[in-house]
Amino acid sequence: MTGGGTPDGTGAARSVLGRALSVLGAFTDASPELALADIVTLTGLPPATAHRIVAELVAWGALERVGRGRYRIGLRLWRIGALAPAARTLREAALAPMQDLAAVTGHVVHLVVLDGFRALFVERLPGREDLTVRSRVGRDMPLHASGPGKVLLAHAPTAFVEQVITRGLPRLASGTITDPGTLRAALAEIRRTGHCLSREEMTEGASSIAAPVVGADGTVVAALGVVVPASAALPPYVPAVMVAAATASRNLGARPPSR
Amino acid sequence: MTGGGTPDGTGAARSVLGRALSVLGAFTDASPELALADIVTLTGLPPATAHRIVAELVAWGALERVGRGRYRIGLRLWRIGALAPAARTLREAALAPMQDLAAVTGHVVHLVVLDGFRALFVERLPGREDLTVRSRVGRDMPLHASGPGKVLLAHAPTAFVEQVITRGLPRLASGTITDPGTLRAALAEIRRTGHCLSREEMTEGASSIAAPVVGADGTVVAALGVVVPASAALPPYVPAVMVAAATASRNLGARPPSR
Numbered sequence: 001m002t003g004g005g006t007p008d009g010t011g012a013a014r015s016v017l018g019r020a021l022s023v024l025g026a027f028t029d030a031s032p033e034l035a036l037a038d039i040v041t042l043t044g045l046p047p048a049t050a051h052r053i054v055a056e057l058v059a060w061g062a063l064e065r066v067g068r069g070r071y072r073i074g075l076r077l078w079r080i081g082a083l084a085p086a087a088r089t090l091r092e093a094a095l096a097p098m099q100d101l102a103a104v105t106g107h108v109v110h111l112v113v114l115d116g117f118r119a120l121f122v123e124r125l126p127g128r129e130d131l132t133v134r135s136r137v138g139r140d141m142p143l144h145a146s147g148p149g150k151v152l153l154a155h156a157p158t159a160f161v162e163q164v165i166t167r168g169l170p171r172l173a174s175g176t177i178t179d180p181g182t183l184r185a186a187l188a189e190i191r192r193t194g195h196c197l198s199r200e201e202m203t204e205g206a207s208s209i210a211a212p213v214v215g216a217d218g219t220v221v222a223a224l225g226v227v228v229p230a231s232a233a234l235p236p237y238v239p240a241v242m243v244a245a246a247t248a249s250r251n252l253g254a255r256p257p258s259r
Numbered sequence: 260m261t262g263g264g265t266p267d268g269t270g271a272a273r274s275v276l277g278r279a280l281s282v283l284g285a286f287t288d289a290s291p292e293l294a295l296a297d298i299v300t301l302t303g304l305p306p307a308t309a310h311r312i313v314a315e316l317v318a319w320g321a322l323e324r325v326g327r328g329r330y331r332i333g334l335r336l337w338r339i340g341a342l343a344p345a346a347r348t349l350r351e352a353a354l355a356p357m358q359d360l361a362a363v364t365g366h367v368v369h370l371v372v373l374d375g376f377r378a379l380f381v382e383r384l385p386g387r388e389d390l391t392v393r394s395r396v397g398r399d400m401p402l403h404a405s406g407p408g409k410v411l412l413a414h415a416p417t418a419f420v421e422q423v424i425t426r427g428l429p430r431l432a433s434g435t436i437t438d439p440g441t442l443r444a445a446l447a448e449i450r451r452t453g454h455c456l457s458r459e460e461m462t463e464g465a466s467s468i469a470a471p472v473v474g475a476d477g478t479v480v481a482a483l484g485v486v487v488p489a490s491a492a493l494p495p496y497v498p499a500v501m502v503a504a505a506t507a508s509r510n511l512g513a514r515p516p517s518r
Contacts, residue, residue, distance in 0.1 A: 016275040032342040073343040081340020082397035083291040084332040096385045126355045138341035
């Protein structure tokens with residue numbers, strides 16, 4: 001489907017759309033607002049081309065012009081993006097139990113899905129003492145170095161897990177699992193117990209408790225987790241997290257857990 | 260910026276991008292999943308062109324292929340859409356007080372912004388008895404027929420309000436304000452009191468209490484509201500809604516209210 005130019009001259013069409021998508025792709029969590037010069041640098045497009053594409057994206061509502069020749073993602077693109085199942089079906093199923101979990105624990109609650117070889121935050125509810133958790137909706141993190149990430153990995157195909165291991169298990173904090181054998185054992189334990197405890201694997205001073213969210217077809221579609229201070233005892237949080245994840249799963253149409 | 264074809268042949272380029280955007284625009288809240296035939300019908304594009312554009316959007320991650328030749332919005336477009344300020348800055352500033360308001364009242368809480376001549380839900384937290392409120396993030400509603408909508412209208416320029424009135428004030432429920440003079444008086448009252456009470460204006464059996472969220476520059480950027488059963492007394496909710504909206508405003512960098 002992504003083949004090269006075609007004999008009927010559609011190569012040119014593909015290229016124009018590709019250039020427009022590269023303009024949208026230049027906007028990231030680290031640079032949500034860009035000047036035209038930034039867009040030219042990031043996309044490698046000629047300035048006149050970049051200007052023309054930006055103008056059309058603004059006219060349509062995919063981009064908004066801020067002051068002084070700067071641009072950001074527009075409300076119309078947000079509305080269309082909000083139609084993605086992760087934002088719509090999954091988030092709607094998980095939001096009420098996430099709210100309850102945040103209210104009961106007072107800590108940050110995350111909903112995380114697999115996105116390529118990364119774990120992507122699709123929802124985040126703030127805790128009462130929101131000091132150390134710098135997560136944000138739309139941001140991603142490594143799969144091996146957090147509770148929700150390991151839950152997703154534990155329910156991924158073995159070949160995928162081995163690819164993640166081959167790509168490297170960098171240390172992010174004192175508790176990060178960097179040894180392949182230790183990671184494989186941890187994933188087996190997650191499958192056995194139905195939850196994951198993670199102690200200072202991503203951020204120093206923060207630990208997490210996570211459990212899988214299961215879709216109507218019985219596959220794991222997301223992980224739901226709470227972030228607590230590293231000084232806290234983690235096991236008391238396990239039943240609450242598992243109940244919240246089970247509620248989200250049931251809201252998605254999954255059958256109640258049999259364990 | 261949205262002018263026609265240019266002498267250097269960019270008219271063709273503009274048209275290709277326009278066609279791709281029309282494919283994205285075919286996905287709506289009412290039809291979040293489309294077959295290629297639907298896309299052809301909705302966009303008026305030739306099937307071969309639609310197929311080529313869809314293939315490129317899938318390859319990039321703007322669309323995802325579901326089973327049996329159906330498509331939906333992809334995770335990559337959701338991630339980029341989530342960079343829009345309404346989803347990012349505003350939502351992050353408002354989420355904690357919205358959570359508190361939902362927890363204290365037990366009712367559905369909304370965050371709403373102006374989008375053209377409509378009020379757009381950018382966030383929605385479920386209540387404990389979530390029976391009658393069919394709102395959804397990304398969905399819109401008329402400005403004149405709800406608490407948050409009237410709050411946004413009350414702080415819009417007079418000329419804009421008159422345009423809304425000229426476009427018509429259709430009745431949606433028994434309490435909808437359909438008379439221009441009554442609406443103008445209601446908006447003046449909202450500006451005077453700093454909040455809005457709305458009784459069965461959008462949905463029979465549901466009332467709402469709403470207040471403005473103010474940005475760092477002192478302008479109203481959103482409305483925050485709670486939906487309660489029509490049988491409830493509304494005034495007791497007013498201080499809680501105003502506190503939540505003021506907290507969101509302060510989080511955005513607004514100065515504390517002086518009233």
